[in-house]
Amino acid sequence: MRGAPCHGRLMLCAGEVEAAVPPLLGALASSRSGHWEPSTLCAALPQLTSFDHAAGRWEGQGLYVRVPDLKELPRIWSGPNAATPAEGKAGWIELSRGCRYSCSFCIVCSMKAGEFSAFGSEVIASEVVDAYGRGVRSFGLLAAATNYDKGSLGAACSAIKGLGGDVGVSGTIHVNYLDQERLALIRDLRWETMIVGLQTITPEAQRLMKRAEQPDSFGQGIEQLATFATPEVELILGLPGDTLEGFKRSINFALGLPISVSVYRLRLDPWSRYLEKMEPMGIEADFHNLGRVLSVPGFSATEIDEAEAWLLGLGSGQWKYRASRIMYDGREIWPKRERRK
Numbered sequence: 001m002r003g004a005p006c007h008g009r010l011m012l013c014a015g016e017v018e019a020a021v022p023p024l025l026g027a028l029a030s031s032r033s034g035h036w037e038p039s040t041l042c043a044a045l046p047q048l049t050s051f052d053h054a055a056g057r058w059e060g061q062g063l064y065v066r067v068p069d070l071k072e073l074p075r076i077w078s079g080p081n082a083a084t085p086a087e088g089k090a091g092w093i094e095l096s097r098g099c100r101y102s103c104s105f106c107i108v109c110s111m112k113a114g115e116f117s118a119f120g121s122e123v124i125a126s127e128v129v130d131a132y133g134r135g136v137r138s139f140g141l142l143a144a145a146t147n148y149d150k151g152s153l154g155a156a157c158s159a160i161k162g163l164g165g166d167v168g169v170s171g172t173i174h175v176n177y178l179d180q181e182r183l184a185l186i187r188d189l190r191w192e193t194m195i196v197g198l199q200t201i202t203p204e205a206q207r208l209m210k211r212a213e214q215p216d217s218f219g220q221g222i223e224q225l226a227t228f229a230t231p232e233v234e235l236i237l238g239l240p241g242d243t244l245e246g247f248k249r250s251i252n253f254a255l256g257l258p259i260s261v262s263v264y265r266l267r268l269d270p271w272s273r274y275l276e277k278m279e280p281m282g283i284e285a286d287f288h289n290l291g292r293v294l295s296v297p298g299f300s301a302t303e304i305d306e307a308e309a310w311l312l313g314l315g316s317g318q319w320k321y322r323a324s325r326i327m328y329d330g331r332e333i334w335p336k337r338e339r340r341k
């Protein structure tokens with residue numbers, strides 16, 4: 001869970017929200033003045049960390065605190081404190097927490113590499129039905145990948161299909177976990193957003209990132225997904241082990257697929273392996289700009305700027321790619337929308 005700026009400083013509260021936040025709220029409520037210094041709060045609660053801009057480092061432990069059993073958590077969509085749908089009749093259904101991977105840039109690793117726990121089929125199915133009863137029509141299936149755990153996926157899909165045809169879903173799909181059974185489960189859903197991580201096809205960058213998608217099998221998986229959805233494939237600019245040429249190769253590979261492409265500049269997040277190892281790995285980042293990576297060995301700051309300019313330039317001239325869209329850090333490069341007057 002990410003926190004909000006506090007006293008002009010970024011403060012993060014680490015862990016599963018049900019375990020991490022109540023003690024924080026309790027501490028804040030106990031302050032007579034309603035005013036806590038970040039360092040005092042960090043000293044009182046091990047799950048907190050705060051970025052000290054002057055010193056250029058995080059202070060506090062930022063320990064990842066966990067709930068003992070997901071199945072025992074209060075339901076979101078039933079009971080006296082049941083949630084109400086967000087804008088667009090949207091609502092989340094959590095399938096699982098944790099991840100089977102531990103990518104070096106990601107903070108999911110905070111749950112320990114490969115650690116993964118599911119909510120259970122019964123909980124998922126009843127949450128879907130209750131959420132629908134409260135007006136949800138756009139289901140966000142929350143998990144590192146909705147298709148990791150067949151049981152959770154099956155429970156969510158059959159409950160959603162049982163509701164009728166007026167609902168859409170969003171979620172993350174991992175191409176390495178696409179077998180015929182999983183494909184059959186997800187293909188009948190109406191996908192509004194389907195995120196698929198690629199990040200890079202540069203072998204050295206994949207090795208350092210600790211996750212490798214093989215271009216051939218990735219492309220085959222995408223072609224299958226594209227028969228019933230438009231996958232939004234994510235890539236990262238500035239990965240250790242990547243180069244200017246490698247980055248362009250990755251982007252060109254992605255643009256040749258029937259997808260929407262989203263590119264992000266690498267950022268060093270707390271608890272990520274890249275932040276812990278930034279000095280020995282020779283990573284330079286701007287901590288006045290949330291840890292945005294400036295350079296890595298083999299990919300200088302000038303080259304990263306050049307890569308960024310090349311990327312933004314893809315939206316000029318005639319579009320010649322199979323991909324239908326490309327975004328950079330949330331900004332649309334192609335297609336360009338007419339500016340509203």
Ligand code: SF4
Pocket residue numbers: 099100101102103106107108109144197211
């Ligand atoms: S980036 Fe995705 S696959 Fe990698 S550790 Fe994070 S959640 Fe898992």
